[in-house]
Structures are given as structure tokens and as C-alpha cells.
Amino acid sequence: MTIEHLQKLVADFATQRDWERFHTPKNLVMALTGEVGELSELFQWLTSEESSAICEDAARRERVADEVADVFIYLLRLVDVLGIDLEAAVEAKLRKNEERYPAAVVKGRAVKYTELRRP
The missing domain is CATH 1.10.287.1080 (MazG-like)
Structure with a gap:
């Protein structure tokens, strides 16, 4: 469905x-x-x-x-x-979140993207 x-x-x-x-x-x-x-x-x-x-x-x-x-x-x-378009909105938001929360930086950490220290 x-x-x-x-x-x-x-x-x-x-x-x-x-x-x-x-x-x-x-x-x-x-x-x-x-x-x-x-x-x-x-x-x-x-x-x-x-x-x-x-x-x-x-x-x-x-x-x-x-x-x-x-x-x-x-x-x-x-x-x-x-x-x-819900599907498009979800995909777009996931792309934004991938930029905000790079796995290498946030893995295992529950922090807001504005608090991240990037290399």
C-alpha cells in the first residue's frame, strides 16, 4: 500500500x-x-x-x-x-539531516546539530 x-x-x-x-x-x-x-x-x-x-x-x-x-x-x-508530497518531504529532510548529523561525528551521541564541533 x-x-x-x-x-x-x-x-x-x-x-x-x-x-x-x-x-x-x-x-x-x-x-x-x-x-x-x-x-x-x-x-x-x-x-x-x-x-x-x-x-x-x-x-x-x-x-x-x-x-x-x-x-x-x-x-x-x-x-x-x-x-x-510526503515522500519527497521525508527524503529532503533526511538529506538535510545527513548534512547536519554526519555519522562520523554524531555516532552514539544525542546532541543537537547546533552543538556539534566539526573537524
């Missing part, structure tokens, strides 16, 4: 419910933020070990999967409404 196909499924879902008028960029970003909050809530207060093992429990795995799907659905809808 492609990104384009998923975007069409999401757009068709909205069209069938006459929701396009509500799907402004602002509203979609607000909805996306809410869904990320719901995903975050599932991990709130867990230890690192507990968060890594969350999907070992079938019920918790399903809740995580549902929230991840909600986040992705709103993101797909947002880029569709804005006319952003």
Missing part, C-alpha cells in the same frame, strides 16, 4: 462524511496534536523498560497501534490538504 493510496482512503473517508470543510490546516494540526497527546498519555509515567515492553501486552499494543494510526491519519490528511 502506498502513501498516495492511504491519502485517498483518508480523503474518501472525510468526503463521505462531508468533513472537508472542517479539515483546514489549523484544525488538522490541532487534531494531530491531540492525537499525539493521547499517544503520549499511554507512555506517561512508564519507566524506560516498561515503555519498551508496552506492546508485549495485547490490549496495550492495540491501544498504542490505534493512537499511532490516528496520528498518521491526521498527518496524511494534513499533507494532502496542504499539497505536500
Whole structure:
């Protein structure tokens, strides 16, 4: 299944419910933020070990999967409404990040690119 196909499924879902008028960029970003909050809530207060093992429990795995799907659905809808080619945007951003975070400099380090000392 492609990104384009998923975007069409999401757009068709909205069209069938006459929701396009509500799907402004602002509203979609607000909805996306809410869904990320719901995903975050599932991990709130867990230890690192507990968060890594969350999907070992079938019920918790399903809740995580549902929230991840909600986040992705709103993101797909947002880029569709804005006319952003998600695949191209991801590839372009990865190229920028390759320049900002050269593997030889950052390997094993969690630092922001603005804090890196380059040779």
C-alpha cells in the first residue's frame, strides 16, 4: 500500500462524511496534536523498560497501534490538504539531516546539530 493510496482512503473517508470543510490546516494540526497527546498519555509515567515492553501486552499494543494510526491519519490528511508530497518531504529532510548529523561525528551521541564541533 502506498502513501498516495492511504491519502485517498483518508480523503474518501472525510468526503463521505462531508468533513472537508472542517479539515483546514489549523484544525488538522490541532487534531494531530491531540492525537499525539493521547499517544503520549499511554507512555506517561512508564519507566524506560516498561515503555519498551508496552506492546508485549495485547490490549496495550492495540491501544498504542490505534493512537499511532490516528496520528498518521491526521498527518496524511494534513499533507494532502496542504499539497505536500510526503515522500519527497521525508527524503529532503533526511538529506538535510545527513548534512547536519554526519555519522562520523554524531555516532552514539544525542546532541543537537547546533552543538556539534566539526573537524
